[in-house]
Amino acid sequence: MSITEKQQEIVAEFALFDDWMQRYEYMIELGKSLPLISPEYKNDDHIIKGCQSKVWVHATLDDDKIAFTADSDAIITKGIIAILIRVFSNQHPKEILASETGFIDEIGLKEHLSPTRANGLVSMIKQLKMYALAYQTQLS
Amino acid sequence: MDLMFKTALDVSRIRNDFPILHRQVNGQDLVYLDNAATSQTPLPVIDAISDYYKHTNANIHRGVHALSQEATDQFEQARQKIQVHVNAAHAHEIILTSGTTHAINLVASGFTSLLQKGDELIVSALEHHANIVPWQMLCERTGAKLLVIPMTENGTLDMEAYKGLLSSRTKVVFVNHVSNALGIINPIESIISQAHDVSAAVLIDGAQATPHMVPDVQALDVEFYTTSAHKICGPTGIGMLYGKEEWLRKLPPYQGGGEMIDQVTFEKTTYADLPHKFEAGTPNIAGGVGFGAAIDYMQGIGFDAIAAHENDLLQHATEKLKRIEGLHIYGDVSQKVAVISFNVAGIHPYDIGTLLDKMGIAVRTGHHCCQPIMDFYKIPGTIRASFAFYNTHEEVERFVAGVEKAVDMLR
DSSP states (O other), rough: HHHHHHHHHHHHHTTEEEHHHHHHHHHHHHTTTTOOOOOOOOOOGBBOTOOOOOOEEEEETTTTTTEEEEEEHHHHHHHHHHHHHHHHHBBHHHHHHHOOOHHHHTTTTTTGGGGGHHHHHOOOOOOOHHHHHHHHHHOO | OOOOOOSSSOHHHHHHHHGGGGGTTTTTTOOOOBTOOOOOOOOOHHHHHIIIIIOOOOSSSOOOOOHHHHHHHHHHHHHHHHHHHHSSOOGGGGEEEHHHHHHHHHHHHHHGGGTTTTOOOEEEETTGGTTHHHHHHHHHHHHEEEEEEEOOOOSOOOOOHHHHHOOOTEEEEEEBBBBBTTBBOOHHHHHEEEHHTOOEEEEEEOOOTTTTTTOOOHTOSSSEEEEEEETTTTTSSSSSEEHHHHHHHOOOOOSSSSSSEEOSSHHHHHHEEETGGOOOOOHHHHHHHHHHHHHHHHHHHHHHHHHHHHHHHHHHHHHHHTTTTEEETOOOOBBOOOOEEETTTSSSSHHHHHHHHHTEOEEEEEEEEHHHHHHTTTTTOOOEEETTTTHHHHHHHHHHHHHHHHHHHHH
């Protein structure tokens, strides 16, 4: 499934809910399915700056595709990073770098996050793309 | 529930003065419990600011024309209201600043020329960053040393340790009247008198105390006391510094500019007398007028009634919250204002704060600009609910139910 298809899938899932409490409940559920970062990478080198709760991300390259793992000390943040990882994992770095993240506005996630969380969201996307850029440089 | 709490306040009538309290957030009636960050603004204050711009707006202290004189009168009347409110001996001991942070920076900057290497300053472990950083900068400039009164597990200051820190080297002690992160009322009378025993000056940050009580600066015998208008139903961007006249004369001007001068030549400038020496540039005139109106409004309600109602809300919320499994209140002592700082075991404060927001309930989450306190408890932050006289027992019920629901979702 392409990045765009995955994004459409998530937009459709969020449209199923009537209110934002249900969407948050779903995000909490998604957080539980997050591919967890290995404890050895859960350190300051892998922390994302700009988030008020702690978020760690790590990426590996397998068969030209990136696999992301992450964790957070806050559950809703875990849900948010889980959504992003679902979109970007198992994709070629080039695809990740070229992708748009308009789906976040489409599901209304950003406007329903407090500014500090919204800034955190931007930092998370930036960090995932930084990994993609690093591996893309390695591949080319 | 209301029957349990006999209160002299007609809260539903008071709430009509606050249009913002009737709006919805995320489809729910707003429950505003972030009053320690900023209080809401009642119509008489909004009207005072609006009327000022509609009828009086002019620059002050200089013009010969009628508007300028009326604006000057209104601004100076506000200063007098503040003077009377905090019981200062003179109106010129009240400096209008942009807020508490500005006031503290003004004093800390002024001490640069009064300190020497080896002098000591004493701060409490409970301070807002605004009452730490300006003094650290002062220490860097002068070589003075910053000593810290430690806190104890229940959030109170270790007064025995304070006694041990004081010496003839102590020059300034700066402590908040009420801790913004925990709501604890500090024993400032004792802190001030002990500082005076070693001839040290004291600055009290009253930003979190003034919404709940009236300081008497002469009875306290304090050198400096400061607060921000927006904590007591006034506008943002205006606050006050009280300083004993002799101390305000000792400190050099903070900023140069118009308003603060007596004579200017390129050879030498002489400074204006108090309070203008510390009020360079055109001040926040409308803000000053709003500050005065806010004091009138709060006095009209009455601080005794305010304190009694807020204490009822505090007892109600504390008792209900404690029934939630794993919930821990930081600084749960008897000497405190209507602020509850808490966490629920195993749950990040941001998660609870985010879900409460979805339910229309505004609380603060985070370190509350008090990272040293959070480090002491080894936590990333807390959830802080802070109550005002316009909050109701129904809102306490909705808040507690909201926390319960959030905890259910997050566990």
